[in-house]
Amino acid sequence: MSRPPKEFSVLGLPVHVMTNYSRWLLECLLQRRGIHVVTLNAEMTIQAERNTTLAKIIQNAELVIPDGAGVVLYLRLFLWQDAQRIPGIELAETLLQEIGQNRTDAKVFFYGGAHKVAATAAEYWLSQIPSLSIAGTHSGYHSKVEEEQLQQTLTQLQPQVIFVGLGVPRQELWIAQNRHLCPEAIWIGVGGSFDIWSGTKTRAPAWLGNNNLEWLYRLYQEPWRWRRMLALPEFALKALIYRLKAISLVGQ
Numbered sequence: 001m002s003r004p005p006k007e008f009s010v011l012g013l014p015v016h017v018m019t020n021y022s023r024w025l026l027e028c029l030l031q032r033r034g035i036h037v038v039t040l041n042a043e044m045t046i047q048a049e050r051n052t053t054l055a056k057i058i059q060n061a062e063l064v065i066p067d068g069a070g071v072v073l074y075l076r077l078f079l080w081q082d083a084q085r086i087p088g089i090e091l092a093e094t095l096l097q098e099i100g101q102n103r104t105d106a107k108v109f110f111y112g113g114a115h116k117v118a119a120t121a122a123e124y125w126l127s128q129i130p131s132l133s134i135a136g137t138h139s140g141y142h143s144k145v146e147e148e149q150l151q152q153t154l155t156q157l158q159p160q161v162i163f164v165g166l167g168v169p170r171q172e173l174w175i176a177q178n179r180h181l182c183p184e185a186i187w188i189g190v191g192g193s194f195d196i197w198s199g200t201k202t203r204a205p206a207w208l209g210n211n212n213l214e215w216l217y218r219l220y221q222e223p224w225r226w227r228r229m230l231a232l233p234e235f236a237l238k239a240l241i242y243r244l245k246a247i248s249l250v251g252q
């Protein structure tokens, strides 16, 4: 097994920094090591401050990647880490490509999104990588009975990689409650990735992402997000206060 990823603390939450996340995930896959991957951004960090269950789940996750620009800036400015932003959707895409290329025969499962969105996302991926083994898909809106059926399906199928796109924090809570069903699987919360892969929504142009402005595009696409996005300035302020406190403690 390769070395565990280097861990840093961002507002009390772990973030793992490594050069090649997908390679590490592929190793976990081959070694049948069950893991939970969290893609951390500023908004989620602020949610975790108010939701101790979410905070505990993030603390227990085997891999927390720096998904948001705020988290990366924190790592660079305050912890002097040469960290790169890894959007969760891109890590998921790389993993799918590598699973296809390496012909690991790993079974993949897509769970989440509106009716038919996960199924359309699966069709898209099969058109890109015909060798991919997508064992099943399930929409993210359903009754209690359907959820029990989904749990049974997962138990029977034992997919090795399970993408859960229910949004934050629903997907993290769901993974924590259900990962025992497939203890050897890689479970990843992928937010709205199925919407993008199915063509239901589009991602921000690369130049916005490269300039840490992807959030602006999301606000334009989904204006109702404005309240959630107040977490961004809150994160910046808390980060500053947190570091000033840390510096004053060292100075004492």
Ligand code: UDP
Pocket: 112, 113, 114, 139, 140, 141, 165, 166, 167, 168, 169, 170, 190, 191, 192, 193, 194, 195
């Ligand atoms: N979603 C779902 N079930 C729910 C609520 C949400 O499947 O009960 C899906 C929704 O259709 C969307 C995704 O979860 O595809 C949330 O996407 P978003 O981009 O809002 O994720 P976040 O920004 O929270 O990561």
